[in-house]
Amino acid sequence: MTTIVRRHLFGPGPTNPYPEATEGLARPLLGHLDPVFIDLMDETCERLRAVWDTRNARTLPLSATGSAGMEAAFVNTVRPGDVVVVAVNGLFGRRMCEVAARCGAEVVPVEHAWGSPVDPERVLAAHSNPSIVAAVHAETSTGVCSDIAELGDAVHGASDALLLVDAVTSIGGVELRADDWGIDVGYAGTQKCLGVAPGLAPFTISDRAFERRVERPRSWYLDLGLLGGYVGEAGTNASGGARTYHHTAPVAMVSSLHDGLGRILDEGLDNVWARHAEAGEALRNGLEGLGLELFAEKGYRLPNLTTVKVPDGVDSAAVRRKLLERYDIEIGAGVGDYAASVWRIGLMGPNASPDAVALILSALAETLGR
Amino acid sequence: MTTIVRRHLFGPGPTNPYPEATEGLARPLLGHLDPVFIDLMDETCERLRAVWDTRNARTLPLSATGSAGMEAAFVNTVRPGDVVVVAVNGLFGRRMCEVAARCGAEVVPVEHAWGSPVDPERVLAAHSNPSIVAAVHAETSTGVCSDIAELGDAVHGASDALLLVDAVTSIGGVELRADDWGIDVGYAGTQKCLGVAPGLAPFTISDRAFERRVERPRSWYLDLGLLGGYVGEAGTNASGGARTYHHTAPVAMVSSLHDGLGRILDEGLDNVWARHAEAGEALRNGLEGLGLELFAEKGYRLPNLTTVKVPDGVDSAAVRRKLLERYDIEIGAGVGDYAASVWRIGLMGPNASPDAVALILSALAETLGR
Numbered sequence: 001m002t003t004i005v006r007r008h009l010f011g012p013g014p015t016n017p018y019p020e021a022t023e024g025l026a027r028p029l030l031g032h033l034d035p036v037f038i039d040l041m042d043e044t045c046e047r048l049r050a051v052w053d054t055r056n057a058r059t060l061p062l063s064a065t066g067s068a069g070m071e072a073a074f075v076n077t078v079r080p081g082d083v084v085v086v087a088v089n090g091l092f093g094r095r096m097c098e099v100a101a102r103c104g105a106e107v108v109p110v111e112h113a114w115g116s117p118v119d120p121e122r123v124l125a126a127h128s129n130p131s132i133v134a135a136v137h138a139e140t141s142t143g144v145c146s147d148i149a150e151l152g153d154a155v156h157g158a159s160d161a162l163l164l165v166d167a168v169t170s171i172g173g174v175e176l177r178a179d180d181w182g183i184d185v186g187y188a189g190t191q192k193c194l195g196v197a198p199g200l201a202p203f204t205i206s207d208r209a210f211e212r213r214v215e216r217p218r219s220w221y222l223d224l225g226l227l228g229g230y231v232g233e234a235g236t237n238a239s240g241g242a243r244t245y246h247h248t249a250p251v252a253m254v255s256s257l258h259d260g261l262g263r264i265l266d267e268g269l270d271n272v273w274a275r276h277a278e279a280g281e282a283l284r285n286g287l288e289g290l291g292l293e294l295f296a297e298k299g300y301r302l303p304n305l306t307t308v309k310v311p312d313g314v315d316s317a318a319v320r321r322k323l324l325e326r327y328d329i330e331i332g333a334g335v336g337d338y339a340a341s342v343w344r345i346g347l348m349g350p351n352a353s354p355d356a357v358a359l360i361l362s363a364l365a366e367t368l369g370r
Numbered sequence: 371m372t373t374i375v376r377r378h379l380f381g382p383g384p385t386n387p388y389p390e391a392t393e394g395l396a397r398p399l400l401g402h403l404d405p406v407f408i409d410l411m412d413e414t415c416e417r418l419r420a421v422w423d424t425r426n427a428r429t430l431p432l433s434a435t436g437s438a439g440m441e442a443a444f445v446n447t448v449r450p451g452d453v454v455v456v457a458v459n460g461l462f463g464r465r466m467c468e469v470a471a472r473c474g475a476e477v478v479p480v481e482h483a484w485g486s487p488v489d490p491e492r493v494l495a496a497h498s499n500p501s502i503v504a505a506v507h508a509e510t511s512t513g514v515c516s517d518i519a520e521l522g523d524a525v526h527g528a529s530d531a532l533l534l535v536d537a538v539t540s541i542g543g544v545e546l547r548a549d550d551w552g553i554d555v556g557y558a559g560t561q562k563c564l565g566v567a568p569g570l571a572p573f574t575i576s577d578r579a580f581e582r583r584v585e586r587p588r589s590w591y592l593d594l595g596l597l598g599g600y601v602g603e604a605g606t607n608a609s610g611g612a613r614t615y616h617h618t619a620p621v622a623m624v625s626s627l628h629d630g631l632g633r634i635l636d637e638g639l640d641n642v643w644a645r646h647a648e649a650g651e652a653l654r655n656g657l658e659g660l661g662l663e664l665f666a667e668k669g670y671r672l673p674n675l676t677t678v679k680v681p682d683g684v685d686s687a688a689v690r691r692k693l694l695e696r697y698d699i700e701i702g703a704g705v706g707d708y709a710a711s712v713w714r715i716g717l718m719g720p721n722a723s724p725d726a727v728a729l730i731l732s733a734l735a736e737t738l739g740r
Contacts, residue, residue, distance in 0.1 A: 005406050006398035014621060017399055025622060026396035028376035029387055029567055031700045036375050063569070064434035064591065067617035071591045099590045191618060197399055199433070199569055199620035218588045220469045221434065221441045247437035248561060250569035251384060252395060253623065330401045 007324075008351070010360050011332035012140050012305055013169070014191035014198050015348040017260065021196040024259030025252050032249040040258050041249065045231055047261035051171055051194070051269065052186060052204045054178035058224065060231045061257055062187075062201040063250050066168045069187025069201030070099055072222040073134075073164050076205070076213050077185060080104030082131040085161075087118040089146070090139035091335050092166055100134070103218070114338065115307070117300040118146040120154035130161045138170035140192075141335040143296040143307035143344060145174060152182035162209050168192060171202065172264055173276045173304035173348055184209040190253075193276065193304055195349025196260040199253045221247065260349075272352075277303045279352040283345065286361040290370045295334075295342050305346045307334070311368070316340045319367055327363040377694075378721070380730050381702035382510050382675055383539065384561035384568050385718040387630065391566040394629030395622050402619040410628050411619065415601055417631035421541055421564070421639065422556060422574045424548035428594065430601045431627055432557075432571040433620050436538040439557025439571030440469055442592040443504075443534050446575070446583050447555060450474030452501040455531075457488040459516070460509035461705050462536055470504070473588070484708065485677070487670040488516040490524035500531045508540035510562075511705040513666040513677035513714060515544060522552035532579050538562060541572065542634055543646045543674035543718060554579040560623075563646065563674055565719025566630040569623045591617065630719075642722075647673045649722040653715065656731040660740045665704075665712050675716045677704070681738070686710045689737055697733040 009016045017025075030037040049059045062072055074096070078084060084105040086096045089112035097107045110126045112118060118135050133155045138145050148165055155163050162184040170176050173193030178186050184206045191198035205213075205224060217223050229244030264272050280303025284294060287308050295307035310316045316333060320343070323329040334342030347356050379386045387395075400407040419429045432442055444466075448454060454475040456466045459482035467477045480496045482488060488505050503525045508515050518535055525533050532554040540546050543563030548556050554576045561568035575583075575594060587593050599614030634642050650673025654664060657678050665677035680686040686703060690713070693699040704712030717726050734740075 004397055005400070007400060007404065009399065009401055011401055011403075013618060014399055014401060022396055022399075026392055027374055029379065029384055029392075030375070030377060031379055031381055031384060032568070033381075034377065034694070034700060064438060065617050065620060068434060068591045071589065075588075095590075102586065102588050102590055189618065197620065197622035198402070198618045199623055216472065218445075218472050219441060220465075220472055221438045247435050248384060248559065248568045250435060250567065250623070252567035252626075253569055253620070256622075324404070330404060 006328065008329045008359060010345055010347065010351060010356065011330045012344045012346050013348065015195060015346060015351050017197055018195040018263045018350050020263040021256045021260030024256035025197065027255055030251055032251055033243065037251060038243060041231060041254060044254055044258040044261065047258065047265060048202050050265055051261065052178040053176060053180065054204050056178070056204045056206055058210055058228065059204040060227065061254060062203045062222065063247060064201055065198050066187065066189025066201050068222065069189065069203050070096060070166060071219065072201065072203060072224065073185045073187050074100045074103045075217045075219045075222055076224045077132060077162060077164065077209060078103035078105045079214055081106060083108060083127055084132045084134060085110060085123060085126045085130040087123045087135040088112060089116060089118055089142065089144060090114055090136065091141035092136045092139060096134050114142050115144060115295055116297045117144050118151060120151045123151065124154050124158050129159055132164050133161045134164040136166040137176065138174065138302050138305065140169045140305065143302050143305045144300050145170065145302045146300065148183065149181045156182045162212070169302065169305055172272065174302065175273055178204055190257055193348045194260055194264065196257050199250060200257055276352040279347045279357055280304060280306060282354070282357045283347060286357065290365055290368065304348045304352060305344060308343050308345065310341050310343060314368065316343065322367050323363055329360060329363055376698065378699045378729060380715055380717065380721060380726065381700045382714045382716050383718065385565060385716060385721050387567055388565040388633045388720050390633040391626045391630030394626035395567065397625055400621055402621055403613065407621060408613060411601055411624060414624055414628040414631065417628065417635060418572050420635055421631065422548040423546060423550065424574050426548070426574045426576055428580055428598065429574040430597065431624055432573045432592065433617060434571055435568050436557065436559025436571050438592065439559070439573050440466060440536060441589065442571070442573060442594065443555045443557050444470045444473045445587045445589045445592055446594045447502060447532060447534070447579060448473035448475045449584060451476060453478060453497055454502045454504060455480060455493060455496045455500040457493045457505040458482060459486060459488055459512065459514060460484055460506065461511035462506045462509060466504050484512050485514060485665055486667045487514050488521060490521045493521065494524050494528050499529055502534050503531045504534040506536040507546065508544065508672050508675065510539045510675065513672050513675045514670050515540065515672045516670065518553065519551045526552045532582065539672065539675055542642065544672065545643055548574055560627055563718045564630055564634065566627050569620060570627055646722040649717045649727055650674060650676060652724070652727045653717060656727065660735055660738065674718045674722060675714060678713050678715065680711050680713060684738065686713065692737050693733055699730060699733055
């Protein structure tokens with residue numbers, strides 16, 4: 001590597017990290033059993049409780065990326081033959097079906113048109129007595145935000161099922177209330193609105209779900225029963241409390257997450273959400289001002305990830321390549337059937353800002369000749 | 371965090387990273403599909419082939435810590451009912467039994483005294499026709515290095531079994547030759563002699579083992595069939611080749627590994643091994659000069675991780691605490707039955723150096739009053 005490139009990461013993630021998160025990455029490394037690191041891990045879990053808006057004791061950063069969070073969610077809760085209803089309105093709902101099936105679930109997918117939100121009534125009608133109902137809060141493949149509060153009410157009103165939610169692209173960017181919405185199991189990633197490099201999966205599980213967990217799941221690495229000792233169960237959380245060696249924590253990534261979360265909580269979650277909302281609105285207005293058409297259904301558009309249709313006759317990949325080569329700007333292609341007909345523009349974490357909006361709109365206008 | 375502490379990490383890992391690895395962590399973040407990152411990932415895999423000494427096309431950094439490497443090794447190769455013979459001479463051999471059992475294996479453990487190396491004859495005698503024989507090259511819990519070349523000859527001479535090897539604490543510190551020794555599946559960690567922060571599992575699998583793999587393993591995240599597209603299969607490895615999105619790569623950690631490996635290969639593997647050997651010998655001589663007794667069996671002592679008996683009447687934990695508080699030095703306690711009677715002193719990566727040897731010997735002498 002002779003030249004170090006710097007990019008504007010305006011795709012679906014990763015985003016450019018908050019400066020605090022980058023500083024946390026490069027701090028002198030601590031041992032994973034060092035009392036200073038144990039305090040830092042405790043504080044990281046506490047900060048994660050704040051961004052999840054939960055009191056769940058078992059809230060922690062899993063030592064792998066968001067996709068491993070999905071795996072941990074299912075592998076700890078699904079027994080062979082369990083009925084798992086999955087709301088599918090994009091790629092990550094589909095992936096949930098695959099992961100649940102590998103755990104031995106009887107998967108009941110509820111297909112929605114891509115670009116539309118999850119419909120609680122259809123989800124409820126899919127099965128009378130599921131063990132788990134799973135949905136994606138913010139579909140990264142389509143830019144759609146579903147109403148999890150409404151889904152939670154519906155699910156918990158109708159059955160004893162656990163509600164399992166993917167919050168990878170929503171956490172730290174839009175309102176998320178794990179306890180109020182009745183989320184039993186939630187997982188996320190660090191590289192979207194939390195503004196930290198990819199590599200950890202913020203995870204939370206309610207006592208109710210933990211009590212129903214699989215006792216000896218097929219994954220040792222993601223076994224929440226063993227991980228309790230790793231981060232310190234409630235009651236041993238205080239500094240100096242008992243810790244069990246499970247695996248070596250990814251110390252640098254945890255330090256980075258700790259500092260990134262500190263930045264977000266200092267700003268205030270409401271303010272952070274408002275900043276993402278403003279950037280998203282400005283971006284949508286600007287894109288429509290350029291004569292472009294938005295993809296996600298109106299009323300359900302994520303502020304932090306905007307999907308826009310590629311105009312007829314425009315080579316989607318050529319535009320993305322030019323943005324990268326000329327402006328050092330990364331935006332995302334679409335997914336699946338929409339790979340060549342949709343762009344995904346993410347303004348997440350520190351990029352939820354007026355300068356980022358101005359830059360992408362200007363570069364896109366110039367590239368498209370509009 | 372008001373004060374940033376800096377530690378001398380002389381325990382069983384993590385070690386202090388090479389400076390190049392820390393710089394790699396904090397470089398401007400790239401997208402995981404950026405052509406610059408794809409080249410960097412290719413080069414990282416190529417460098418991993420060098421430290422594994424293998425031509426295996428499927429050599430890559432898994433996106434989780436070394437313990438997930440162990441899980442990936444078994445979950446991709448074990449079908450329910452398969453006989454897996456595990457040489458157990460420490461904690462990590464025991465863990466292999468647990469992980470293999472969760473994959474449905476009929477596990478045949480071959481117990482050895484802790485502190486002694488694996489005995490190929492006993493391993494061979496344990497079962498006439500196993501699917502897999504598994505062993506730990508460098509037992510982190512005891513400081514013992516087993517002869518994997520000899521084990522490989524024995525296993526491959528006697529059966530068609532795959533040889534599965536844990537190289538977490540050996541890679542980049544002592545001689546390791548995946549191809550010559552007949553290792554079919556190997557996994558490691560970044561935080562020991564590779565001198566990189568914890569968070570990735572360098573992994574390699576032979577074509578023979580890959581062909582025999584489980585087609586749809588219970589883990590989606592660690593499914594090597596899917597991960598082939600993630601790093602680029604042979605034939606699509608060239609820049610611009612086809613990549614499949616599987617999960618978001620932990621970009622910062624991969625950049626760090628890339629740069630740490632560059633440092634090691636610039637120095638030359640032979641020189642790196644010699645440096646670890648010299649540091650280990652100087653440490654052992656110094657410890658014996660202080661009247662201390664070594665734990666691991668003579669002839670099988672790891673240069674990079676030395677185990678030493680706690681003298682009678684000495685409070686093991688108090689000594690470790692004093693080293694940490696007074697000198698900012700971390701050393702490790704023992705494991706299991708030896709938790710209070712053994713210390714583990716690691717000199718790995720940049721710490722395999724005369725100044726580290728001088729520091730730990732001097733601080734230990736002062737602390738013990740010798």
